Amino acid sequence: MSLKVPKNPLEILTPILTSHPTPQALQHLHDLCDELLASDETFSVTFSKIPCPEGKNHLFTLKPHYWEIEPGKWEYRDGQRNPYCDLLGGQKQLEAMSRAVHTLSLGAVYLGAKDNEWQERCLTRIEHVLNVFFVDEDTQMTPEVWYAQCQPGENPARGNYAFVIAVRNILLVSQSLPLVQHKLSDTLVTQIKDWFKAQTEWMETSEQGKAVRAMNNHHTTWYHAVLASHLTCIDKKKGVSHANQFFHQEIKDHPDPFTFNQYSLGRARPRHSTLFALEPIFIMAALTYSSELEKPSKKIFNYLTDLVNWAKTVEPGDIERPLEEQGRFEAKLGWFERMLKRWSGEEVATIDPQGENLWEEGWKKRMKVTWGFL
Template structure:
């Protein structure tokens, strides 16, 4: 059974969709509601209306979301104190991870120091000895459960979301300290690196979950107050720690995703002026340094997974452009007529590879089919976030009907 608001009359409903669809007709100038930081609240509301009207357009994706959410109800809450190892600080509450592309040196008896094999994940950097998998499960389950609550209105999903947040961020015996001082360390070389900040890109899902709970009158002060405090402390760490300052200076996807975390938290915590200052710097500090005049991203193409990292960086820049279009900010990072690199040129460079029309000439370890599928999803998301109809075309951006992305980044054609 679908739950939520009462269905609109058929005629009025389709007029509503016709005149408010985000990818209808030409690209249009518009600013985005501030209700949710990382998602377009108005578009999500329209998707919810369609679901409640029993429209088939989003039904497969909604059914997939609800099936995943039902499984997540049984998920055991995860905590940083459960790992078998402890960070160099001696404090189990400190998040711990190891650099994924580094391996023991087989020419050394003790394997130290570890050596780099770019693109090849060392299985020793996963599992119960570190927090990586537990953190990934947290971000995924919180995202799934909170979205299920938004679209269904069923309280059990909100309650489970809060349980997971309580264990990871709030309870004194299990909570994580708000720092990444021991993220992506390399045995024999260091105990943590600024590059480890990318581990927490999923914090965006935590922000969205809190906003969904708040909008649904399901966020009590006993959860909201300590969560805002934790995120405030983590933001301060990002801005003032040596690792945060280091990551801010990176000229590849690490710098971009640092900015995404930073701006998201600044907006969520109502630090609008500081968020605007960061976004005003993106064109010169990120886009100009990362995208060439022909659209190539040389820092990403030099990697052993050139397409994967080009997508990762461009997706991050697109999120910054989305944040720039918020009603509070109104900075358009997309409309740039410069002769040098632009966000549009970065997309233009990758577009010929969306439908396998052109052979990828750079290195790409692993499955090319999976990389192309990820590329297709990126274009569909960009089309929805920035209202670009050509990126929503079914002949190019092929996404399975049951992909939850349809709910988050809808393209009404």
């Protein structure tokens, strides 16, 4: 099969759609797990180079599109990310932790049965990573995200509705914990679920949570993707119910691709924004059912199909043309098309995409793994 080659590596958040991954995916997964097992690195928002001024245990991130044009004066530049924001480091720590837990969990489940000692090492590593990030008093992250996406230069620091973009990768943990929880310490599993409960309650009751729900755009979709993932981890029936209720309202509020993407079309990078909005809604679709034998309803499937087909018509903004001319947009669309094929019952290729140096040029190893789980 063919797949466009992006010359800038992509990282896409996707659900896991099959318990029968491709052989190539399992080999890549083993390699990634071995890399994590060979390291003793742990992750914490307290390791940030610039800790939160309100306390080191808080996730502290800044709105990335603001640039200081003179001392104390900041200018908004849509589509242009200020590298200064990356110096804070807390979000990168959260993302690295989430990927590590997700990868090791998949390894323990899909590779561990053939090597009990190797599986035990994966589980021990997961427990250590989770303890440092969520449990240890000195390094744990506070579940309430009051200081995510703060306005640069604002004093005191105050987060806003976009906090969910900063924390979105944490859904990898709430989606992978159920895979391995029966093999982990009962006490630890309870502590992690209590953390998710605290974050869920804060998301539902805080002013920032209310603000992102009122946005009614892709920030809102990401909010529900994180919330539904946490709820599914805590109580699967509640998670499934939340996901289905979301789609009932979403299709009513945004009945066609244009209304769904109105926010994206107004951005400096409309293609990027359009595809970014597809990630959480596909994650939500995978949370509307309880087992691999099921799939999204026909109504939801048709809705997603329309969104993907419409996305193909979106023209790039001037600021994103250099990337889009290298196949990045088409490459990412291939992931959503593969998920639709899986749900439609069509045959899904069980080999890696073919092409000279395809994976090496444009796909991170983790993406090679997730491709094989779709």
